[in-house]
Amino acid sequence: MNPAGTADTADTAGAGHAGTSPAGPVDSVGTVDTAGLAAAPGTGSTSVSPTAASLWRGGRGVLLVALIVVAAAVAGVLLGGTGGQDRRLDPDDTSLSGAGALARLLEGRGVRITRVTSAAEARAAATADSTLLVTDVFPLTAGDASRLAGAPGDLLLVGGDRRLRTLAPGLRATGEARTRSREPRCALPAAAAAGSVHLGGTTFAVPRGGTGCYPAGDAPTMVGYRDGDRTITAVGDGDFMTNLRLAEDGNAALAMNLAGARPTLVWLVPPPPGEAVTETGEQGIYDLVPPGVKWAVAQLALAVVLLALWRGRRLGPVVAERLPVVVRAAETAEGRARLYRARRARDRAAAALREGFADRVVPRLGLPSAAGPDARVSALAERTGQAAPQVASALYGPPPADDAGLVALAAYLDMLERQVRDS
Incomplete structure (x- = not known):
């Protein structure tokens, strides 16, 4: 058989x-298992408690990810400051990037400054005897640009905004230039009277009938021309208007000549944090999210990606282990x-x-x-x-x-x- x-x-x-x-079989099987364990040659007690080396090998990956996240957070705080709204070229800001000094000089010359924080307010405040100042700090939407393009009075554009063609028909940006002291080299009265100015940033193509000043190579960094009943002036950047640069060269003279050409200056600045509005004038859900939350989400996403790359490594071969008891x-x-x-x-x-x-x-x-x-x-x-x-x-x-x-x-x-x- x-x-x-x-x-x-x-x-x-x-x-x-x-x-x-019924207890007989269990006792019998248990006796065999115990005997097998006792008879196994060369077997001794083995500690399974974690050692310092094993703890370091198992936790060094997590520690590395944590250090990267902390370093990214510290770098964000150091590079981004307090994370608040940028008040660059704000007439109420007295910091180095603000324009409080220029605003006080203009008020001393009798210019009335109307500070607004939305395109709708700027359009309502603009008159035929005013100058509308729009900088690249303000986040213009397509609706904002269309609304401001029809505002009466002169227009002063600081920086090459992406809505340039809507705001100033016929004006086109051509490139970027290093900001430094430049000579006017033009007959425009406001520039000729100011002399050299710390200017650069966006360069422009001179429209028909316009005048280009402060050239960087063949392209000017300041352009002035007439569009119907108003004067449109565009400068490449606004560093010469800040509190830091206003006292250098002829910066103060040029800034006052451009911004104080009319009795009223409508100064458009970004709204304070938490007051951003949509084109319809209503707050959106995305606008209500604090800036720090968006940065935190980006850091969390980076940490998840790094953790996935670390834990997603290829596993090694299967390890065969001898059974403690052979039945x-x-x-x-x-x-x-x-x-x-x-x-x-x-x-x-x-x-x-x-x-x-x-x-x-x-x-x-x-x-x-x-x-x-x-x-x-x-x-x-x-x-x-x-x-x-x-x-x-x-x-x-x-x-x-x-x-x-x-x-x-x-x-x-x-x-x-x-x-x-x-x-």
């Missing part, structure tokens, strides 16, 4: 020699047989015997694994010479009613398998 058949018979035989106590197949079969007997699970024991018999015998009969019961019974009866009803009862009949019937079923299946193998 083959070893496989012996193992199946051992299931039933083990059921006949097992004790009646022989015969012991496993005997233990299962005892459990079946303790629970009187003759139906499951019979099903296991029949399934194992079919797996071993059906291929020897030349039948596919999907062959039906009739085909299996006919082939077995023909090969072994046994009666077909008896073979069908052994393979597909009801489970045995007692232990003796289970032992008889195991013996009969073992006999059928031996005849198939020997035929």
Whole structure:
């Protein structure tokens, strides 16, 4: 009889020699496991507590990501200041980037300054006897530019805004120039009287009938021309108007000549933080988000990307580990047989015997694994010479009613398998 058949018979035989106590098999298996552990040569206690080296290897990646995030946050604070609204060229700002000094000089000459924070307010305040000052600090939308383009009075543009063509028809930006002291080299009265000025930034193409001043190469950084009933003047940047540069060269003279040409100056500045409005005059959800939140989200996104790159590395090969206890197949079969007997699970024991018999015998009969019961019974009866009803009862009949019937079923299946193998 083959070893496989012996193992199946051992299931039933083990059921006949097992004790009646359900606790017997558990004690027996536990004794084998303990003995195996005790008999294992060269085995000793191994500490699984983390060491300083293992903690460093496991946590250095997280520490690196944390340091990068902290460094990015510190750099953002140092480079971005307080994160508040930029008040550059604001007439109420007395810092180095503000224009409070220019505003006081203009007021001393009798110019009335109207400070506005929206395109709608600027359009309402502009008159035929006023100058509208628009800088590139103000975030103009397409609607704002269209609204300001139709405002009465003169227009003074500081910086090459992306809405330049809408605000000043016929004027076109051509490039960028380094900001430095430049000579006017033109006959425009405001520039000729001021002399050299700290100017640069955007360069322009001179429109028909216009005058270009303070050239950087072949392109001027200041242009003045007439558009209907108003005068439009554009300068490349506004550094010469700030408190830092106003006292240098002829900066103050040029700034006062341009901004104080009319009795009223409508000065458009960005709104304070939290008061930004849309083109319809209503606040949007995005406008209500503090600037610091957007920077924090960007840092968080960077941290997530770095963490994904770190943890998404290729895993190494599978490490094979030796089992602490090796249990022989015969012991496993005997233990299962005892459990079946303790629970009187003759139906499951019979099903296991029949399934194992079919797996071993059906291929020897030349039948596919999907062959039906009739085909299996006919082939077995023909090969072994046994009666077909008896073979069908052994393979597909009801489970045995007692232990003796289970032992008889195991013996009969073992006999059928031996005849198939020997035929």
